[in-house]
Amino acid sequence: MKRLLIAIFVIAIGALLGAGPAAAHSVVVSSEPPNGERVESGPDRASVTFNEALQESFAALTVTGPDGNLWSNGEPAVQGATVSVGLGELGPVGDYTVAYRVTSADGHAVTGTRTFTLTQEGSGTPSATTEATDDSDDGLPIWPFVVVAVVLFAGGLAFVLRKPKNG
């Protein structure tokens, strides 16, 4: 019995750490420019479209150039299953990275990147240079949540074990 409970506990921890219900999260179905695409100029807006409507809060979408500068401008906008951000005239030729962070309908955060390649140099100016780029909010600590979850689970376990045994 105890061994079974330990097994359940280990499985629960694994699920908490993200090995579990990943299938429920929103999944990218397309992006603009398309992932891996070679383009001569940037679109007015870069966008990433998912398989289901997103929550409108906490969305982030940035386009970073081969120079490391930020080329997207303004705040990202969520409309249905699509998150987009202003882009416009680009600069140096090379790979641009579209980085997104959105909140699934189920409340989980989904992050990732898409890339496209600019083949003709543009005359645009970046909205922020490398020094001003702030990646500090990428490292949302998950440990506090894990600790709380473990404490809650252990509490439940203790409660179960405390139940009077039959016979």
Ligand SMILES: [Cu+2]
């Ligand atoms: Cu989820």
